Amino acid sequence: MDESELPRVLQQLWGIEGRSRPGPKPAFHISDIARAAIKLADVGGLAAVSMSKVAAELGFTTMSLYRYVDAKDDLYVVMLEHAFGDPPALDPETGWRARITAWAEAFRDGLRRHPWILQIPVQEPPLSPNQLAWMESGLDAFAGTPLTPPDRLSAMLLVNIYVRGTAQLTAHMLTDPDAVRAADRLYTERLTMLATPDRFPGIAATLEQPLDEGYAGDFDAGEFTFGLDTVLDGIEARITRAPR
């Protein structure tokens, strides 16, 4: 098992540098690529990120990027690694619920800052440093509970999935709040038209409620924590059931 087996991008991200080599010095670093790509994605979504645009942003040619990144997918890995800041520092004094909640909110904030993250096709489980740091942080939230390590992993993944899922519903990838509201109204209108009470009584009943929040609505902070609490109640049930 050799470190050199790691894909080049991961080697770069982990700072595994080969011995000094002949040839010209690299003109930049993958973190520069990440910065440029993230800048583009923040403005125009993931669709605005192309090899040529990133290269132009850096002032280099398209093909030069391939000296740092094997393929477009690697670019996504690099972006993801740099988009999130450090995982939150969790107060060991508080209970697991407060800790995992803080973790979930930090995660959600990251997704809100960089909505394009949700557009990245998930291919492989994470192996990059900061991603693992977030994993570790999430697992750490369950320190002191009787959950076994695999159960902690499952619980963390459950929260992770919840945050991702709700963020997906919320965003529609739109950042403009007016556009979101307009799209929301349009959706409700169309749904009201199509989901007639005779054929879709359940959906129609949902629409009758005064605030039509929910699926298409503005999934605000209150909704978020309410749903998260439901998930945590389930985890709590498992904790209570676990042998101490």
Added chain:
Amino acid sequence: MDESELPRVLQQLWGIEGRSRPGPKPAFHISDIARAAIKLADVGGLAAVSMSKVAAELGFTTMSLYRYVDAKDDLYVVMLEHAFGDPPALDPETGWRARITAWAEAFRDGLRRHPWILQIPVQEPPLSPNQLAWMESGLDAFAGTPLTPPDRLSAMLLVNIYVRGTAQLTAHMLTDPDAVRAADRLYTERLTMLATPDRFPGIAATLEQPLDEGYAGDFDAGEFTFGLDTVLDGIEARITRAPR
């Protein structure tokens, strides 16, 4: 509010046909497009679906598809609508837990049959007939519970998110079980190498367990229902708390 405001694809899917019009009869129907596209995606993933390939599969030119579909995204809508069969018939005799579990498993089976569904970029909430039927079916699972309609929607979405999320983790888009196992072993190796106990004690502890299932592992049926039960425990807590 006029039906003609609906995007063309939705009009087609709902079978809203304008009065008989001049001009040649259409040579095929969007369902033919769906069938061809799904066939391609089942074999080669979503990347194998292009306008030209779908058209070739049908024996027509690329541009002919645009008479039925406004853009590539509409093609995804059509594929999604046809990929799932009818929603499961839920036994009203059984409890809500059994019903929503059956619904979740049917949903999971659909995703297993057509893994490319998870690759489709989510853009808009569903408005097509079969999608609404699945929504209705999911809401119906909570019939008889004291949950309000919006709460039923939230609960259904929670389960929906869970199934999608776990399917995402499981698949890695791979259908070949050997490839999955190999990728799994490789991932565990690399993770063991990178997540050293000093820096990542939580992750390392997870890896020490005999079966390294979980994140990268084979998320089998047992894991699925176990995690689902956790979610349902959370919903049950809410049901118990709800005013009757």
Added chain:
DNA sequence: GCACACTGTGTGCGGCATACACAGACCATA
């Protein structure tokens, strides 16, 4: 029977990821 809306087709454009050959930069070794 005729006007005209609508059909499928052909061509073409701009953008994309990326393969490959190349000229120059630089370190390890002699």
Added chain:
DNA sequence: TATGGTCTGTGTATGCCGCACACAGTGTGC
């Protein structure tokens, strides 16, 4: 100090892709 080999960024080219647009033929409502 000289030099060989390796690595750098560049230029060019290929084959896809989604899709705009003009066109010739079709068939219904008047």
